[in-house]
Amino acid sequence: MLYRLAELEDVLAEAPGLFVRYSRGLAADLEFGALDAESGLELPGLSARPLDPEPWWNRPVRDWLARQVLPVDRLGDLREGVFPWILRGRVVGRGPSGEPLVTDIELVTRLAECLLDEAAGVYRERFGLDPEYAGLLAGAHA
Template sequence: MNARDDLPVLRTLRELAAVVLSTPHLYVRWSRGPVADEASAESRDGLTGIRLPGLSANPLDVEPWWQDRSAELWVARRLYDYSHLPHDKGEGVRPWVLRGRVGGRGPDNEPLVRDVKPIGWIGESVIEEAQRAVEEQERAAEWGPMRRRGG
């Protein structure tokens, strides 16, 4: 993995969505960053401690069933679903975008990514914007209640 922690920072949902739309096979990973992950190039199952064959990440590609809906809202949802991880995993954990090859699936059916190429950090302002976008959808009754809260 050719990784550095001085990656560019994506600062808006619009900017992140543009990257997702222009670059296929992107993932978001919540960790202390590429350099910290480079040492092991693998994740561990949180329940059993078993080593997993790749880095646990979540896909950012917009699914075809999303049709012509907003890519920004898609990305917001993908971030919102896991925005609790910095709180759960501790200080220094933040989201970053990577490209790579799926080497398997983790215990939550998440992709385990190998041959990782870091793309950029996702700024805290993007997470805040994502939370507002999802909460606005909930208030507008366009989505059912998420029954979970980020952060």
């Protein structure tokens, strides 16, 4: 379990290619598979958010990680029994929202609630937005 963004940054520096996923865990995901909720189609992998900063990102890695580890869908991602975990795997496609779909998954670790609290604080400080509402603005300037 990781408790600080600095710990996550160290893990990523040692072994790039990590992703974060919110779910009931790898065992549950493997048991139930991945489905596109709207079409009902089976997806070829699990949706996950990449933790490696994009080449265009010229700000601190810590800022990138704060954005990536916060739940996208505050209500859906934080249902009872759902938690953030870090994984390594092979990207096999993109989901309906453009997110990477990952297979050949290796569980790396889980993220503690205090790490998410720290990420929300970094997000507020560095981006001047409340992370609770930032997702609503994601497409507003596109």
